[in-house]
Amino acid sequence: MNEAKALIGGEYKYGFVTDVDSDTIPRGLNEDVIRLISKKKKEPKFMLDWRLKAYHRWLKMSEPEWQNVVHPPIDYQDMIYYSAPKSITDAPKNLDEVDQEILKTYEKLGIPLVEQKRLAGVAVDAIFDSVSVATTFKDTLKKVGVIFCSFSEAVRNHPDLIIKYLGTVVPYGDNFFAALNSAVFSDGSFCYIPRGVRCPLELSTYFRINSAETGQFERTLIIAEEGSYVSYLEGCTAPIRDKNQLHAAVVELIAMKDSEIKYSTVQNWYAGDSHGKGGIYNFVTKRGKCIGDRSKISWTQVETGSAITWKYPSVILQGDDTIGEFYSVALTNHYQQADTGTKMIHMGKNARSTIISKGISAGHGRNTYRGLVKVQPNAQGAKNYTQCDSLLIGDRSSANTFPYIEVKNKTASVEHEASTSKISEDQLFYCQQRGISEENAVSMIVNGFCKEVFKNLPMEFAVEAAKLLGVSLEGSVG
Amino acid sequence: MVTMNPEILDKKTKETGKYVPLFEAFEKTEGKRGAAWIRKLRQNAFAHFCHSGFPTQREEDWRYTSVGPIERTPFHLASETLPHITVQAVERLRPCTLNWNRLVFVNGFFCREFSHVSDAFEDLNIGSVREAIVSKSNQLASYLAQYVRYDQNGFTALNTAFIQDGAFVYVPEGKVLERPLELVFISTSRETVSGTVLAQPRNLIVVGPSSRATIVESYVSIDQETYCNNVVTEIILEESASLEYLRLQKESGRAYHVSTTKVNQAKDSVFSSTCVDLGGILVRNDLHVDLQEEGAKCFLNGLYLTSNEQHVDNHTLINHPRPKGTSQQLYKGILDGRSTAVFSGKIFVHQDAQKTDAHQTNKNLLLSEEATADTKPQLEIYADDVKCTHGAAVGQLDKDSLFYLKSRGIGENEARNILSYAFANEVAQRIKIPSIRAQLNDLLTERYGHRSAGEGVHHGSA
Structure with a gap:
């Protein structure tokens, strides 16, 4: 295992900065900045009022300190809160009009829009620095009545839906970062699946942080009406830069009676270099609410990027016979830190939840699972199964498990299992004996370790995730 | 930094302020006994108690347990004048009728007439802390309060401030204590001058290198009164020492019981414990084990059977700073009535603690509609060559x-x-x-x- 230390050092493959003329506003945050953001986005008054309410709440809040991560203090006045590619003002009518630089960026990222339109059958609402610049497959979706657009468009075109649902799952004062997001959110995706519709496409958004020193504040809202189904994919990569960047997104999911929302994430933002310099701070609030009976929300995430990941995709199981699922792979290499997990709040009768969390720490990586399973007094027949496994590669890595279980109903059945281990020398020896290099063997074993999670990802994502894991682990063994 | 809002500060001074006259009176009487070091220790601990006060639910370690009732009760320190208890009553309360070594404490004070010790060899000490303060001051000084930190918890600070009596057991090198030693703590508020008694036994158990002992600590009451037992026990196991430790808590149904047990283990020592909680209305047990040197092993078992309005909170912390440590925990609870039970167990594996083998299981059985179980098993691991698991379950039959x-x-x-x-x-x-x-x-x-x-x-x- 002497060689096992050298593999740490895979350079970030998606590191480049596209030179696009950005329309930015001055650093800092105050009421005027919020008014300016709202004005630039031509928002109706209710939106501005909501942002301001959130801002005033945020001022009274302090940054949480309980999470198991360390970072230098963030100066919230030293950030730019809005940035949009200039070309948006010219409003491209089709792909030919889209900024060639942007298109090139997508190509480097492996999402050629033109190709995708024809081959993959995936509708992409690609977000480039906070504003949607291209949307595909709108027609297909329009036929079945699915609304899939950028959040700003939704604010303008469907204000009734926004007023009705925005902040109902994650209120603007929910936590420090959610409040900040509510005040300054730039853009995001909005998705509405009407009653009884099974969304014919897998909806997908590629996020990308581009303009240097711009915090990105995404806001996503997905509403699945009675009996509908949607699978939503979120994936992201970002260019190399020096200064730490804050990313505080909010995702709200609402599932009505008999509906199902499947939300998959592959997160591969810039993680900082091998000395822990730079990288994205990813402080995200994701929560879903199973309002109607028999509804289902499923979170699947593969977290390989970001210097610090801090997110707990949660499900409130409000209806009877609802299902909440959380499948997660979190990989930390070099000096990355991840504090992630989920909350399952059982309120309705016979609600079931499953949590499978796989943490991999290599190098000086620090990986924490933090989860809560709560069974309220009226949640008869609640069932939960939790499994968190940690894999340690290298003797300077760490793995922590902090589950909280609170049961107030005797008919509940809650199980939690966790284990921590390293790749055994026997396993490696066995593979090597059969002509598989140590690096490939590690990658193979790690992929096997994560299989339970990967199988819940849509096919294209599963392939990407497996590849990503290989790339991220490069340099951790060998 | 959490800024203290003045309201909380006021409340804190109010709650701890009640203890200032008690401490002053205590110093006047007890201060004369013993060496300067113990007076200093008490004063430091009391200053700390005044500063930190009782823990609140804002603190992560206390989020499921409110000590409000203890905070609000105007306690009287247990007095030396013992309430009238018959030998028969004591005999009935003892967990075992066999002819063991036995120390009996009433409201935290050593009671010679009920105790007897049949094992005796050179350097063996089975006696009270109160005597040791005077006669074995130097020996006591090298162990007492060296392991339990009074600056981390209001209850240990309060106990340390009023160190007066408890069991002091010292088993010298290479000896086997053939007969188990029984420590019986009887508490009662009966026949006391006025109101509710606060007893604060302070125990110290040292098992020398390659020695072996069995100790049964039991907490009982002769009536169903309200009183509070705030116990601190320090256990030191030297190299290759082995201790079988049992803790039976059968306090009165209206008693408050707060205990802190700190175990410090040297190389290849073995600590096996079983803690059983049956009584008390508000119970909190902290059990911290430090596997200070290589090859130390600990086995912690716990059982809590709760009913009515009982609240039982068990916190364990196993520290693995050195390689090749082993720890195994099994805590089980059966909850009935409107009772609540809390389990929080942390396994902390430091960077150098390779080859650690740590396992923890907590299972809770809910028998009634209104019972609540909160469990928080935790792993914090900074070494890679380890085998660590934990499991928790809450369910019904x-x-x-x-x-x-x-x-x-x-x-x-x-x-x-x-x-x-x-x-x-x-x-x-x-x-x-x-x-x-x-x-x-x-x-x-x-x-x-x-x-x-x-x-x-x-x-x-x-």
Whole structure:
């Protein structure tokens, strides 16, 4: 295992900065900045009022300190809160009009829009620095009545839906970062699946942080009406830069009676270099609410990027016979830190939840699972199964498990299992004996370790995730 | 930094302020006894208590347990003048009738007339802290308050501030304490001058290199009064020492019981403990084990049976700073009535603690609609070559097992009792002293109304 230390050092493959003329506003945050953001986005008054309410709440809040991560203090006045590619003002009518630089960026990222339109059958609402610049497959979706657009468009075109649902799952004062997001959110995706519709496409958004020193504040809202189904994919990569960047997104999911929302994430933002310099701070609030009976929300995430990941995709199981699922792979290499997990709040009768969390720490990586399973007094027949496994590669890595279980109903059945281990020398020896290099063997074993999670990802994502894991682990063994 | 808002500060000074006159009076009487170091220790601890006050639910370690009732009760320190207790009453309360070494404490004060020690060899000490303060000051100074930190918890600070009596056990190198030692703590608010008693026993147990001992600590009451027991026990195991430790908590149904047990283990030492909680209205047990040197092993078992309005909170922390440490924990609880039980167990594996083998299991059985279980098993691991697992479960009796028993003609109630008994018995069976095991077995049998088929356990002797 002497060689096992050298593999740490895979350079970030998606590191480049596209030179696009950005329309930015001055650093800092105050009421005027919020008014300016709202004005630039031509928002109706209710939106501005909501942002301001959130801002005033945020001022009274302090940054949480309980999470198991360390970072230098963030100066919230030293950030730019809005940035949009200039070309948006010219409003491209089709792909030919889209900024060639942007298109090139997508190509480097492996999402050629033109190709995708024809081959993959995936509708992409690609977000480039906070504003949607291209949307595909709108027609297909329009036929079945699915609304899939950028959040700003939704604010303008469907204000009734926004007023009705925005902040109902994650209120603007929910936590420090959610409040900040509510005040300054730039853009995001909005998705509405009407009653009884099974969304014919897998909806997908590629996020990308581009303009240097711009915090990105995404806001996503997905509403699945009675009996509908949607699978939503979120994936992201970002260019190399020096200064730490804050990313505080909010995702709200609402599932009505008999509906199902499947939300998959592959997160591969810039993680900082091998000395822990730079990288994205990813402080995200994701929560879903199973309002109607028999509804289902499923979170699947593969977290390989970001210097610090801090997110707990949660499900409130409000209806009877609802299902909440959380499948997660979190990989930390070099000096990355991840504090992630989920909350399952059982309120309705016979609600079931499953949590499978796989943490991999290599190098000086620090990986924490933090989860809560709560069974309220009226949640008869609640069932939960939790499994968190940690894999340690290298003797300077760490793995922590902090589950909280609170049961107030005797008919509940809650199980939690966790284990921590390293790749055994026997396993490696066995593979090597059969002509598989140590690096490939590690990658193979790690992929096997994560299989339970990967199988819940849509096919294209599963392939990407497996590849990503290989790339991220490069340099951790060998 | 959390900024203290003035309201909280006011409340804190108000709550701790009640203890200032008590401490002043205490210093006047007890301060004359013993060396300067212990006076200094008490003063420092009291200053700390005044500063930190009682823990609040804002603190992560106390989020599920409110000590409000303890904070609000105007306690009186237990006095030396003991309430009238008959030898017969004591005999009835003792967990075992066999002829063991025995120290009896009433409201935290050593009571010679009920105690007797039959083992004796050079350097062995089985006695009270109160005597040791005067006669064995130097020996005491090298251990007392060296392991429990009073600056981290208001209760340990309060206990340390009022260090007065408790058990001091010292087993010298290479000796085996043949007969188990029984420490019986009897508490009562009866016949005291006025109101509610606060007893604060302070125990120190040192097991020398390659020595072996068995100690049974039990907490009982002669009535159903309200009182508070705030216990601190420090246990030091030298190289290759081995201690079998049992803790039976059968306080009165209205008693508050707060205990902090700190175990410090040297190389290759073995600590096995079983903690059983049956009584008390508000119970909090902290058990911290430091596997200070290589190859140390600890086995911690716990059983809590709660009912009515009881609140029982067990916190364990196993520290693995050095390689090749082993720890195993099994905590089980059966919850009835409107009781609540909390379990929080942390396994902390430091960077150098390679080859650590740490396992933890917590299982809770809910028998009633209103019972609540909160469990928080935690792993914090900074070394890679380790085997660590933890598991937690909260649930009810297995339907299939119930069906199986019913299909064989056993009634619903009896079937439930059999299964509850079996659930608790997993912990009871790990007790190595047959007579104590049998006693606990009787207790379970009585509680879950079922006669055990395995009568064999009753015939053990110690």
